[in-house]
Amino acid sequence: MIKAITGTKDILPFDISKWRYLENVIREKMQSFNYKEIRTPVFEETALFSRGIGEATDIVSKEMYTFLDKGGTSLTLRPEMTASVGRAFIEHSLSAKQNLNKLFYIAPMFRQERPQAGRLRQFHQFGAEALGSDSPALDSEMIILAFDILKALGLNGLTVKVNSLGVPQSREAYKNVLKEYLSDKLNLLSEESRKRFYTNILRIFDSKEENDQEVMKNAPLLIDYLDQESLQHFEAVKKLLSCASVPFEVDPRLVRGLDYYTKTTFEIISGAVGSQSALCGGGRYDLLIEQLGGKPAPGVGFAAGIERILLACENENSLTIDGESLDLYIIRLDKSLQDKTFDLGLSFRRKNINTEFDYLDRSVKAQMREANRLNARYVIILGGEEYLNGQLILKNMSDGVQENISLEQLDYICSKLSKKGE
Ligand code: AMP
Numbered sequence: 001m002i003k004a005i006t007g008t009k010d011i012l013p014f015d016i017s018k019w020r021y022l023e024n025v026i027r028e029k030m031q032s033f034n035y036k037e038i039r040t041p042v043f044e045e046t047a048l049f050s051r052g053i054g055e056a057t058d059i060v061s062k063e064m065y066t067f068l069d070k071g072g073t074s075l076t077l078r079p080e081m082t083a084s085v086g087r088a089f090i091e092h093s094l095s096a097k098q099n100l101n102k103l104f105y106i107a108p109m110f111r112q113e114r115p116q117a118g119r120l121r122q123f124h125q126f127g128a129e130a131l132g133s134d135s136p137a138l139d140s141e142m143i144i145l146a147f148d149i150l151k152a153l154g155l156n157g158l159t160v161k162v163n164s165l166g167v168p169q170s171r172e173a174y175k176n177v178l179k180e181y182l183s184d185k186l187n188l189l190s191e192e193s194r195k196r197f198y199t200n201i202l203r204i205f206d207s208k209e210e211n212d213q214e215v216m217k218n219a220p221l222l223i224d225y226l227d228q229e230s231l232q233h234f235e236a237v238k239k240l241l242s243c244a245s246v247p248f249e250v251d252p253r254l255v256r257g258l259d260y261y262t263k264t265t266f267e268i269i270s271g272a273v274g275s276q277s278a279l280c281g282g283g284r285y286d287l288l289i290e291q292l293g294g295k296p297a298p299g300v301g302f303a304a305g306i307e308r309i310l311l312a313c314e315n316e317n318s319l320t321i322d323g324e325s326l327d328l329y330i331i332r333l334d335k336s337l338q339d340k341t342f343d344l345g346l347s348f349r350r351k352n353i354n355t356e357f358d359y360l361d362r363s364v365k366a367q368m369r370e371a372n373r374l375n376a377r378y379v380i381i382l383g384g385e386e387y388l389n390g391q392l393i394l395k396n397m398s399d400g401v402q403e404n405i406s407l408e409q410l411d412y413i414c415s416k417l418s419k420k421g422e
Contacts, residue, residue: 003123005121006115006121006124007112007113007115007119007120007121008086008120008121009120009122009307013230017279017311017321017323017324018310018319018321019306020069021319022153022306022309022310022313022319022323023106023126025149025152025153026106026126029035029145029148029152030104030128030145031151032081032340033102033128033141034102034103035102035128035130036102036103036104036284037103037104037105037106038085038086038088038103038104038105039105040078040081040085040087040105040107041078041084041108042076042077042078042107042110043075043077043078043083044076044083044087044269045073045074045075045076045236046064046066046074046075046076047074047077048076048083048084048087048292049064049076049078049080049083051083051291051292052082052083052086052087052260052288052291052292053079053080053083053258054200054258054259054260054261056199056257056259056410057138057200057259057273057294057314058203059111059258060078061077062112063079063080063111063112063113064076064111064112065079065110065111065121067110069392075186076141077110078107078109078110079109079111080258080303081105081107081109081125081127081129081303082127082129082260082285082288082299082301082303083170083292085103085105085129085131085144085301086129086131086289086294086299087292088289088293089131089297090289090292090293090294090295092163093420094131095131095132095295095297097134098132098296098298099132100131100132100133101129101130101131101132102129102130103128103129103130103131104126104127104128104129104137104308104390105123105125105126105127105128105325106125106126106234107124107126107161108120108122108123108124109123109124109125110122111123113363117274117275117276117311118273118274118275118276118311119276119306120307122303123306123307124305124306124307125302125303125304125305125306126144126149126303126306127282127301127302127303127304127308128142128145128301128302129299129300129301130142130299130300130301131289131297131298132298132299133298134139134233134284134286134298136233136234136236136237136264137236137240138300139233139237139263139264139283139284139300140152140236140237140240140244142202142239142301142302142416143162143241143246143248143266143268143281143282143298143302144246144284146268146280146302146304147160147246147268149304150268150270150279150280150304150309152205153309153313153318153319154273154311154313154316154318154319155270155279155312155313155318156269156316157270157272157316158268158269158270158271158278158279159245159253159268159270159271160241160246160248160249160253160267160268160269161248161250161254161266161267161268161269162234162235162237162238162241162248162249162250162254162264162265162266163222163223163250163251163252163253163254163255163265163266164222164223164226164230164231164233164234164263164264164265165202165222165255165256165261165262165263165265165283166204166226166227166230166262166263166265167227167229167237167262167263167286168262168287169227169228170222170225170227171202171222172224173221173225174220174225174364175201175202175382177220177225178201178202178219178220179197179201181220182197182204182215182219183199183220184319184395184401185215187250188212188215189204189210189211189212189215190207190209190211190220192207192209193207193209195407196213200223201420202255202258203255204216205219205254205255206251206255206297207289214237216253221252221253222251222255224252230263230387233263233264234263234264236251237264239338248266251267253265254267256281260282260285260291261284261285262284262285262286262287262303262352263281263283263284263286264283264284264300265281265283265284266281266283266302267280268280268281268304268398270308270312271307272311272312272315272337273308273311273312273315273367277309278305279301279304279305279308279309279312280302280303280304281303281304282300282301282302283301284298284299284300284301285299285300285301286299289360293374298311317359319402322389323350323375324373324374324375325375325376325377325416326354326355326356326371326374326375326376327348327353327354327355327362327376327377327378327385328353328354328355328357328376328378328379328380328417329349329356329357329367329370329374329376329378329379329380330344330345330355330356330357330367330369330379330380331357331358331364331367331371331379331380331381331382332357332358332367332382332383333364333381333382333383333384333387334383334384335361336356337382337383339386340382341357341358341382341407341419342357344380344382344410345357348399348410348413348414348417349407351414353414353417353418355381356370356374356376358370371397372397377396377397377398377417378394378395378396378397378416378417379394379397380392380393380394380395381393386404387407390406390407390408390414391404391405392404392407393405394404394413394416
């Protein structure tokens with residue numbers, strides 16, 4: 001039997017109401033903050049990600065789904081969205097149309113990670129990117145937007161962590177300080193961290209290895225080496241977060257995995273989802289667009305993992321979603337009325353009334369059971385003496401009240417049915 005690829009998941013009809021609910025909350029919030037949706041292709045030229053995300057990152061060095069197409073071009077399934085949005089921003093000269101572009105997406109991403117709880121190979125992210133302004137107000141707006149969406153989903157137990165990585169000059173100077181600190185401690189580090197010492201030294205802070213953490217406990221911190229401009233920017237971001245009543249903590253060890261960040265970085269962590277606890281991460285990336293070959297444009301954004309958020313919602317029992325219901329089920333008493341049932345059902349469906357009837361030659365009793373199983377608000381009974389008199393029976397399933405209605409009076413039925421919750 002052919003099965004779904006390890007690390008991928010089917011989203012089945014009974015899970016869809018949660019996804020739809022979450023997507024609606026995201027869209028509503030994005031709209032109130034005036035972000036416009038963007039959709040980009042699932043695959044891109046590999047160079048976009050290696051250049052945009054950085055060769056030394058875990059994503060590019062280990063996790064990309066890369067393949068040659070029949071023309072010999074190296075393509076990659078997108079592992080994240082920022083580089084793709086940056087590419088589209090440059091390609092379509094979006095900055096010429098308006099100075100500030102505020103964009104959002106909800107889309108699948110692909111990373112060849114070791115599958116484990118909270119880590120999939122195809123997963124879904126939503127996120128936002130604001131391109132064209134270096135205002136700290138936008139850094140704060142991103143954090144508030146992400147936080148508000150998670151709160152709107154009923155999540156508590158959230159921790160917002162913020163840090164500043166400064167501009168490249170101050171970061172480079174700091175990297176030398178860190179190198180010096182670590183140079184006589186290399187033998188105490190794990191193999192992975194020793195590798196990172198040469199390729200991506202800041203990431204040693206991310207190591208979960210106890211020995212590494214012990215060494216890093218006393219390491220000099222980037223925040224103490226920040227340039228004046230980054231410090232001021234960071235102060236402004238924090239001030240706006242406080243005004244917005246977003247509780248946050250400064251985590252000077254929060255470096256995040258990607259090369260493109262400058263100044264602000266942040267993560268939102270949930271206490272409700274085991275070891276893969278980051279629901280969302282983001283930051284400012286003022287040099288990315290230039291790095292991708294565009295005219296310099298500052299940017300800031302975040303990405304959040306939908307599967308992990310749904311898991312947190314489940315663990316906190318925060319989503320109360322009404323079960324599926326049906327507006328109308330048509331029961332036919334006699335098989336000879338099959339075509340008439342189809343015809344009648346279609347008339348209601350064309351008036352956007354969510355209607356179902358039998359296709360399986362079921363008995364009247366079984367049709368009634370089906371109407372109950374589908375949670376039908378109303379049932380029409382078609383047949384018998386009423387039908388001979390040009391009538392049908394309309395039954396309200398919540399109070400059991402029945403009415404005889406002329407087959408000519410479909411509009412009357414429609415008006416009754418469209419009054420939801422009656
Ligand atoms: P990143 O793009 O790595 O900063 O990830 C942003 C968010 O996407 C994370 O906080 C997770 O919620 C989610 N995420 C990242 N990788 C995966 C994965 N392999 N499986 C499920 N969710 C993920």
